[in-house]
Amino acid sequence: MRGLFTAGVTDVLMENDIRFDGAVGVSAGAAFGCNYKSGQNGRVIRYNTRFCHDWRFCSLRSLIRTGDIYGADFCYHQIPDKLDVFDTETFNNSHMRFYVVCTNAETGRPFYHLCEKADHECFEWIRASASMPIVSRIVEIDGLKLMDGGISDSIPLKFMEKQGYGRNVVILTQPRGFTKPPSKTADKFKFMLRKYPKLVHAMRVRHKMYNDELKYVRNSETSEKAFVIAPPEKLPTGRIEHNPDVLREVYRIGRKTATENLDRIKTFLNI
DSSP: TTTTHHHHHHHHHHHHTOSSSSSOOOOEHHHHHHHHTOOTTTTHHHHHHHHTTTTTTTTTHHHHHOOSSSHHHIIIIIIIIIIIIIOHHHHOOOOOOEEEEETTTTOOOOEEEEEOSSHHHHHHHHHHTTOOTTTSEEEEETTEEEEEGGGSSSOOOHHHTTTTTSEEEEESOOOOTTTOOOOSSSTTTTTTTOOOOHHHHHHHHHHHHHHHHHHHHHHHHTTOOOOOOEEESSSSOOOOOOOOHHHHHHHHHHHHHHHHTTHHHHHHTTT
């Protein structure tokens, strides 16, 4: 739910008609970031606060009944198809190229997918990107077994540069100076994930990957190849949050941070 900071940032950018040629989302960044391409300002905070108490959205009951703490069918199909309709037409007609990052459970390596059309499969790719180990089922698409992209590539700035994007805005959900500690869960759950030893290894060394990527982002910012937006302090939420007031506060912090940086962002992008 730290991703609501990102939603606050992107809503302000949309309101100020700041668009990009390409974007990449990881985990919640994929689930929420797709609304940038569909041009749906305010949708993320609206449906999250509306459904945060619904057991089908996120709950232990959902985990027990479906195998996913965030209900797969409810979150990724019922909401966008019926309850808070996703603008597939705008998404499909947008020139923005929207990528999602998943982790291949069998190799432990990142897998990048370009979502060109907002259909059932597209939302399955997004679900895969946000499927946290243990509390989510592995998502199988095209013979691949996929999980949370943050395990293998949390901040895919290098990926975007390889696609030819020379000036990138990076939205982080941890404050500057944050350093990720070693995982406390990888070894605890290695028996449950014994069929996927490379995934377990990726979880075990994730903090090294993450901290290396943070260093790369800082260097890119220093050389003015990237513009970084980060919360001013630790956000008052974690992966799961059922209090709508907390969700609104995280979103508000994102909006405030983006607004304060708006002129600098425009200068960086030469607009």
